[in-house]
Amino acid sequence: MNLMEGLLQLGGLLLMVGMTVAPVVVLLGLLNRRDHRESRLLGRVMKALPPRQFGGRLAVHVRCALLSPRSVITLDMQACSRDEIWQAIARLSRSLPPGVRLLVDGTVDPQCPAAVRLAIRSRRPFAGPSHPSAVPG
Numbered sequence: 738m739n740l741m742e743g744l745l746q747l748g749g750l751l752l753m754v755g756m757t758v759a760p761v762v763v764l765l766g767l768l769n770r771r772d773h774r775e776s777r778l779l780g781r782v783m784k785a786l787p788p789r790q791f792g793g794r795l796a797v798h799v800r801c802a803l804l805s806p807r808s809v810i811t812l813d814m815q816a817c818s819r820d821e822i823w824q825a826i827a828r829l830s831r832s833l834p835p836g837v838r839l840l841v842d843g844t845v846d847p848q849c850p851a852a853v854r855l856a857i858r859s860r861r862p863f864a865g866p867s868h869p870s871a872v873p874g
Contacts, residue, residue, distance in 0.1 A: 767803055771801045771802070774806075774808060775799045778808055778833075778837065779797065779799045795814055796812070797810065797811070808836070808837045810829070811841075813843075822841060822845070839857040840854060841855040841857070
């Protein structure tokens with residue numbers, strides 16, 4: 738076996754190892770990025786809605802997509818009052834980044850225990866008209 742054949746075999750071996758390991762490394766990187774996004778969103782929720790204020794009546798679930806920037810925050814506020822629900826929505830809608838969907842499960846009226854689910858999607862701040870013809874003048 739000469740030097741050229743040895744290099745070809747080594748190159749083939751490295752290529753096979755790279756093709757085997759690369760998908761695992763990419764998947765682990767994507768999972769790590771998703772977990773960091775979930776952690777940052779949960780931190781924002783905890784900062785906007787301190788757990789002491791709700792006394793165990795609030796459950797939070799954060800879910801982020803693996804390949805897209807979509808994120809969903811679900812608040813279970815079944816034991817909270819109507820005012821607390823609207824206050825939580827107002828606080829979170831100001832502090833969430835654009836594109837995050839907020840789902841709030843709760844009851845609006847204690848006399849009528851029907852469950853209500855509100856879905857709020859945060860928007861990008863208004864930066865003016867998107868088309869030049871929309872500008873008057």
